[in-house]
Amino acid sequence: MTRLVRALPLLVPLLMPLQAKAADAVAGEKVFRKCAACHTVDVGGKNKIGPALSGVIGRTAGTADGYRYSRAMKAADFAWTAEALDSYLTSPKTFVPGNKMPFPGLKKADDRADVIAYIQSKMP
Numbered sequence: 001m002t003r004l005v006r007a008l009p010l011l012v013p014l015l016m017p018l019q020a021k022a023a024d025a026v027a028g029e030k031v032f033r034k035c036a037a038c039h040t041v042d043v044g045g046k047n048k049i050g051p052a053l054s055g056v057i058g059r060t061a062g063t064a065d066g067y068r069y070s071r072a073m074k075a076a077d078f079a080w081t082a083e084a085l086d087s088y089l090t091s092p093k094t095f096v097p098g099n100k101m102p103f104p105g106l107k108k109a110d111d112r113a114d115v116i117a118y119i120q121s122k123m124p
């Protein structure tokens with residue numbers, strides 16, 4: 001018994017990866033199907049109903065070439081980071097009030113992390 005207790009701290013790091021799921025770009029490709037009706041993400045992709053998302057991380061909100069944004073998104077004064085995307089995708093209406101993305105958001109944190117990893121994997 002004491003041996004087992006002593007061994008526990010050694011076992012914990014081994015078991016951790018089973019619990020905390022890392023963001024997964026491959027799973028994110030599936031999640032992105034929900035976005036693909038309105039967005040491209042491939043390098044050089046065109047604007048559709050929504051702006052092209054290739055290169056969106058690090059880009060100032062509302063600035064994809066040739067896309068007609070809502071006033072709210074044009075006025076948004078920040079650059080997209082993984083954190084900002086996570087907040088936006090949790091609740092698009094709350095994060096940028098008045099923006100015109102007709103999408104309710106992704107409820108599951110894992111889905112958001114995966115789709116962000118996928119978008120990140122498509123950076124030019």
Ligand code: HEC
Pocket residue numbers: 031032034035036037038039049050051053056060061062063064068069070071072073074080085089098099100101102103106115
């Ligand atoms: C039904 C269409 C639709 C769907 C589905 C959709 N979007 Fe959008 N998205 C838009 C529109 C329209 C805008 C432009 C918003 C504006 O101008 O206010 C937008 C804007 C964005 C922006 C801001 C881009 C920029 O250049 O500032 C991001 C990021 C984004 N969407 C990500 C996503 C992701 C990721 C998904 C899937 C989880 C998704 N969207 C699903 C239509 C959609």
